Amino acid sequence: xxxxxxxxxxxxxxxxxxxxxxxxxxxxxxxxxxxxxxxxxxxxxxxxxxxxxxxxxxxxxxxxxxxxxxxxxxxxxxxxxxxxxxxxxxxxxxxxxxxxxxxxxxxxxxxxxxxxxxxxxxxxxxxxxxxxxxxxxxxxxxxxxxxxxxxxxxxxxxxxxxxxxxxxxxxxxxxxxxxxxxxxxxxxxxxxxxxxxxxxxxxxxxxxxxxxxxxxxxxxxxxxxxxxxxxxxxxxxxxxxxxxxxxxxxxxxxxxxxxxxxxxxxxxxxxxxxxxxxxxxxxxxxxxxxxxxxxxxxxxxxxxxxxxxxxxxxxxxxxxxxxxxxxxxxxxxxxxxxxxxxxxxxxxxxxxxxxxxxxxxxxxxxxxxxxxxxxxxxxxxxxxxxxxxxxxxxxxxxxxxxxxxxxxxxxxxxxxxxxxxxxxxxxxxxxxxxxxxxxxxxxxxxxxxxxxxxxxxxxxxxxxxxxxxxxxxxxxxxxxxxxxxxxxxxxxxxx
Amino acid sequence: xxxxxxxxxxxxxxxxxxxxxxxxxxxxxxxxxxxxxxxxxxxxxxxxxxxxxxxxxxxxxxxxxxxxxxxxxxxxxxxxxxxxxxxxxxxxxxxxxxxxxxxxxxxxxxxxxxxxxxxxxxxxxxxxxxxxxxxxxxxxxxxxxxxxxxxxxxxxxxxxxxxxxxxxxxxxxxxxxxxxxxxxxxxxxxxxxxxxxxxxxxxxxxxxxxxxxxxxxxxxxxxxxxxxxxxxxxxxxxxxxxxxxxxxxxxxxxxxxxxxxxxxxxxxxxxxxxxxxxxxxxxxxxxxxxxxxxxxxxxxxxxxxxxxxxxxxxxxxxxxxxxxxxxxxxxxxxxxxxxxxxxxx
Numbered sequence: 124x125x126x127x128x129x130x131x132x133x134x135x136x137x138x139x140x141x142x143x144x145x146x147x148x149x150x151x152x153x154x155x156x157x158x159x160x161x162x163x164x165x166x167x168x169x170x171x172x173x174x175x176x177x178x179x180x181x182x183x184x185x186x187x188x189x190x191x192x193x194x195x196x197x198x199x200x201x202x203x204x205x206x207x208x209x210x211x212x213x214x215x216x217x218x219x220x221x222x223x224x225x226x227x228x229x230x231x232x233x234x235x236x237x238x239x240x241x242x243x244x245x246x247x248x249x250x251x252x253x254x255x256x257x258x259x260x261x262x263x264x265x266x267x268x269x270x271x272x273x274x275x276x277x278x279x280x281x282x283x284x285x286x287x288x289x290x291x292x293x294x295x296x297x298x299x300x301x302x303x304x305x306x307x308x309x310x311x312x313x314x315x316x317x318x319x320x321x322x323x324x325x326x327x328x329x330x331x332x333x334x335x336x337x338x339x340x341x342x343x344x345x346x347x348x349x350x351x352x353x354x355x356x357x358x359x360x361x362x363x364x365x366x367x368x369x370x371x372x373x374x375x376x377x378x379x380x381x382x383x384x385x386x387x388x389x390x391x392x393x394x395x396x397x398x399x400x401x402x403x404x405x406x407x408x409x410x411x412x413x414x415x416x417x418x419x420x421x422x423x424x425x426x427x428x429x430x431x432x433x434x435x436x437x438x439x440x441x442x443x444x445x446x447x448x449x450x451x452x453x454x455x456x457x458x459x460x461x462x463x464x465x466x467x468x469x470x471x472x473x474x475x476x477x478x479x480x481x482x483x484x485x486x487x488x489x490x491x492x493x494x495x496x497x498x499x500x501x502x503x504x505x506x507x508x509x510x511x512x513x514x515x516x517x518x519x520x521x522x523x524x525x526x527x528x529x530x531x532x533x534x535x536x537x538x539x540x541x542x543x544x545x546x547x548x549x550x551x552x553x554x555x556x557x558x559x560x561x562x563x564x565x566x567x568x569x570x571x572x573x574x575x576x577x578x579x580x581x582x583x584x585x586x587x588x589x590x591x592x593x594x595x596x597x598x599x600x601x602x603x604x605x606x607x608x609x610x611x612x613x614x615x616x617x618x
Numbered sequence: 619x620x621x622x623x624x625x626x627x628x629x630x631x632x633x634x635x636x637x638x639x640x641x642x643x644x645x646x647x648x649x650x651x652x653x654x655x656x657x658x659x660x661x662x663x664x665x666x667x668x669x670x671x672x673x674x675x676x677x678x679x680x681x682x683x684x685x686x687x688x689x690x691x692x693x694x695x696x697x698x699x700x701x702x703x704x705x706x707x708x709x710x711x712x713x714x715x716x717x718x719x720x721x722x723x724x725x726x727x728x729x730x731x732x733x734x735x736x737x738x739x740x741x742x743x744x745x746x747x748x749x750x751x752x753x754x755x756x757x758x759x760x761x762x763x764x765x766x767x768x769x770x771x772x773x774x775x776x777x778x779x780x781x782x783x784x785x786x787x788x789x790x791x792x793x794x795x796x797x798x799x800x801x802x803x804x805x806x807x808x809x810x811x812x813x814x815x816x817x818x819x820x821x822x823x824x825x826x827x828x829x830x831x832x833x834x835x836x837x838x839x840x841x842x843x844x845x846x847x848x849x850x851x852x853x854x855x856x857x858x859x860x861x862x863x864x865x866x867x868x869x870x871x872x873x874x875x876x877x878x879x880x881x882x883x884x885x886x887x888x889x890x891x892x893x894x895x896x897x898x899x900x901x902x903x904x905x906x907x908x909x910x911x912x913x914x915x916x917x918x919x920x921x922x923x924x925x926x927x928x929x930x931x932x933x934x935x936x937x938x939x940x941x942x943x944x945x946x947x948x949x950x951x952x953x954x955x956x957x958x959x960x961x962x963x
């Protein structure tokens with residue numbers, strides 16, 4: 124394999140892995156901040172315990188997100204130096220601003236949040252987690268601004284073979300950015316809500332099963348940080364997890380609806396700026412008017428021709444242009460058109476990849492939304508989880524899927540949008556093969572690819588075990604108010 | 619001043635911020651096995667940097683991001699040239715970030731020792747390798763007319779650069795020991811002080827020899843500035859060690875901070891206006907002119923930095939103020955790791 128292919132595999136691997144954690148961070152930061160706000164406003168222990176349980180999960184995840192994020196920044200220069208030279212003028216500015224404006228806020232105020240529980244006034248401490256939650260969204264804004272330029276270059280001119288920025292406002296109001304940002308943020312909240320729901324549902328099922336067997340509930344391993352308990356008991360625990368479950372399920376529905384609406388808008392923008400990507404998403408080979416939406420298309424093995432398909436008439440025209448009779452361009456026409464513009468070459472991305480990732484992305488999102496609706500319905504009017512029969516199985520194993528569906532949905536979405544951009548690194552300007560570092564040998568990239576894969580694999584195992592262990596520990600038991608002067612006590616890690 | 623020069627200075631400030639700040643937290647991490655004999659000590663040591671190390675590390679992310687934005691050519695050539703060294707730094711930083719967070723989630727000795735090892739490796743690798751990289755930069759690299767690195771991995775392991783790596787490693791160790799003396803009490807503080815004296819002396823010797831080699835064997839331009847910065851760096855180190863003997867912990871830390879800052883300034887001074895001197899042909903060197911972004915991008919970046927950097931400095935300073943108290947090893951803490959003071963409100 125050559126340096127380009129290896130670098131692409133490495134970038135894909137490290138990015139997809141990093142992006143397992145990004146949506147968790149963004150989504151959970153906001154939900155934890157929400158629980159803490161509820162605590163500050165109502166003073167109810169229930170909300171504090173939820174803040175601390177989910178806060179702990181958030182921090183486990185945050186660490187790995189930060190660790191793998193640095194790799195992303197370094198890789199542009201390390202593996203893609205020609206790309207960095209070509210777009211540095213435009214791509215670097217949002218990246219630097221992301222650090223200056225978002226990462227500094229995130230890291231500093233997260234440190235204050237973790238260690239500041241007894242050192243900061245309640246409201247100042249609450250403000251810290253909101254600042255973290257806001258900063259994660261700011262960070263997404265800048266990184267998507269950079270990515271949107273790669274999808275749809277705006278606000279630049281070509282000088283001496285590189286793209287020079289002429290209008291930063293245009294980069295920040297890139298139509299692709301304006302639709303991608305809400306789509307991405309909603310999708311992140313779908314993940315955060317999925318985790319909140321899954322943890323709460325798992326505990327509620329455990330409580331319901333224990334109640335059924337009329338045995339005293341065994342509390343899993345006491346949290347060492349905690350001291351004597353105030354107000355716990357099984358009823359309080361049940362009520363607390365019910366709150367989390369219902370809040371999470373509503374968040375799933377809201378975030379799901381937001382994801383669908385913004386995704387539909389994004390499809391229309393993409394049809395305008397990257398028609399080839401959308402044609403590839405549908406495996407639409409020939410231009411149609413009106414165009415039908417494909418439920419299933421089977422193409423030849425080289426992905427160049429359609430063999431057989433099932434379709435819904437006119438739906439694609441509507442999705443692409445908001446008009447049931449609009450014309451939608453097919454891959455073959457676009458290929459001919461691009462050859463005229465850019466010269467001979469292959470301008471279609473890998474059709475099976477785009478076609479299937481597009482479908483899986485939508486399918487996972489819809490399934491997560493449906494899971495939220497189902498859970499709300501199953502727990503209506505103070506109902507407990509059913510522990511027997513088919514519903515019992517659904518309760519035991521269903522909620523575990525709720526975080527993973529949107530996480531995978533996010534990953535498929537990114538694989539779709541990035542492979543759909545091929546063969547371009549910067550659409551219409553810089554082919555992928557021209558962006559790679561010329562001085563690297565395949566051996567060097569092999570070494571880094573193996574190192575990252577192994578390291579990430581080990582981290583994934585540790586992270587998952589820590590996550591499930593923390594979930595198993597359940598709600599932290601709260602201390603009585605400290606009697607001594609808080610600031611005299613030694614500083615310690617508390618989550 | 620031209621904007622390219624402004625951004626050269628901005629790069630200097632960002633890297634300087636990174637080395638001065640993360641320098642001491644790397645030092646604390648490396649000293650874990652030396653000063654932290656018992657679990658309580660190690661915990662206290664990690665607590666001194668717990669709330670701030672992440673903010674310190676962001677200086678690196680911003681320095682690299684700003685390098686990408688202001689000098690894309692420099693970023694591209696440097697990061698691809700030091701490919702394997704940066705890979706090792708990344709591995710170090712990754713295991714270190716995780717160790718901070720995960721260490722406290724489990725009570726067993728095996729778990730904690732494992733993460734301590736990650737902390738030590740993760741602090742040592744970057745401390746050594748950043749010095750190795752910067753010493754190579756000031757020495758010059760084989761760069762061709764397309765600004766690409768033409769050398770091999772072993773070219774980077776020359777004696778001058780290896781000594782440079784040793785100097786940053788030792789300097790961070792001293793900086794970290796002095797910081798621990800400033801932030802702790804009792805037996806822990808005394809051990810930190812003893813360590814600082816021993817390592818500080820070795821560091822001064824290494825820094826002196828590196829300084830001589832650098833100033834009289836490597837530097838080709840701006841001799842005066844480089845010498846001045848080197849002298850200030852060494853003077854800061856000696857001042858820091860002197861104050862340390864008189865139990866003036868704050869001044870002592872200021873001294874080692876100046877030592878780190880002086881070293882970074884001497885590196886940048888020896889480059890200006892070049893970014894990477896080419897050893898293949900001086901005409902192919904990267905300079906602030908042929909590797910910079912457009913005037914327009916630099917203008918936007920300048921305004922952003924002008925507004926945002928003071929804000930960042932203000933709230934980071936506030937963090938240091940909130941956590942200003944010295945850390946005490948909990949009195950009641952026995953050998954076991956179980957006892958944990960609570961901070962739950």
